[in-house]
Amino acid sequence: MFHNIPQAIKERMAYLESLDKQDRLAGKSPLERLRQVPPETGKFLALLAASAPEGTYLEIGTSGGYSAMWLSLACKELGRKLITFEVLEEKANLARETFKITGLENVVELVFGDAKKYLQNCKNVAFCFLDAEKEEYLDCYEKVVPNLVSGGILVADNVISHKEVLEPMLERALKDVRVDALIVPIGRGELVCRKI
Numbered sequence: 001m002f003h004n005i006p007q008a009i010k011e012r013m014a015y016l017e018s019l020d021k022q023d024r025l026a027g028k029s030p031l032e033r034l035r036q037v038p039p040e041t042g043k044f045l046a047l048l049a050a051s052a053p054e055g056t057y058l059e060i061g062t063s064g065g066y067s068a069m070w071l072s073l074a075c076k077e078l079g080r081k082l083i084t085f086e087v088l089e090e091k092a093n094l095a096r097e098t099f100k101i102t103g104l105e106n107v108v109e110l111v112f113g114d115a116k117k118y119l120q121n122c123k124n125v126a127f128c129f130l131d132a133e134k135e136e137y138l139d140c141y142e143k144v145v146p147n148l149v150s151g152g153i154l155v156a157d158n159v160i161s162h163k164e165v166l167e168p169m170l171e172r173a174l175k176d177v178r179v180d181a182l183i184v185p186i187g188r189g190e191l192v193c194r195k196i
């Protein structure tokens with residue numbers, strides 16, 4: 001997966017990494033910035049996604065499509081598709097451009113809108129990456145977990161960097177008997193849940 005990343009994906013990843021860095025240095029507000037995962041988290045996500053059972057692959061919070069490109073590496077290898085949700089028009093447009101120039105339009109389906117409206121209807125979920133606004137995590141978690149297949153994986157970002165605001169969701173997940181869950185100290189902290 002990591003040894004033969006297509007050149008167009010490598011170039012787009014590098015472009016989005018530099019855009020994110022510039023925006024941070026310029027002090028742009030969180031809503032304006034891409035807020036994408038660091039590369040090591042991207043690799044971790046791809047490894048987990050490549051180990052997930054058959055079923056629907058979801059991402060909640062596309063931004064410019066950076067983490068979706070990492071997930072696409074697993075999807076391409078397994079012949080699966082990713083559905084990714086983005087609520088902001090400007091970000092959705094940037095992500096559309098990402099998927100077009102990297103040739104991922106047949107691998108990644110971008111849904112423009114609030115993921116919470118769609119999640120209950122997304123059945124047989126094999127993998128879900130949750131990376132939306134922190135206040136929405138618990139609601140998204142409750143909507144996704146019932147639809148996870150046995151062995152299905154849900155990963156949530158920022159659980160160490162935003163530990164306090166995410167405490168109710170973390171408490172719920174770590175005590176939830178439907179899943180085995182662990183916080184992994186990689187990047188900004190990933191909660192990994194596997195449906196029993």
Ligand SMILES: C[S@@+](CC[C@H](N)C(=O)[O-])C[C@H]1O[C@@H](n2cnc3c(N)ncnc32)[C@H](O)[C@@H]1O
Pocket residue numbers: 034035036037060061062063064065066067068085086087088091113114115116131132133136
């Ligand atoms: C942290 S960024 C995602 C970064 C992206 N996963 C990456 O690593 O490249 C969060 C994104 O989620 C979007 N978002 C927040 N709440 C959402 C929701 N309920 N449905 C869809 N998108 C949402 C935001 O507009 C923002 O672009």
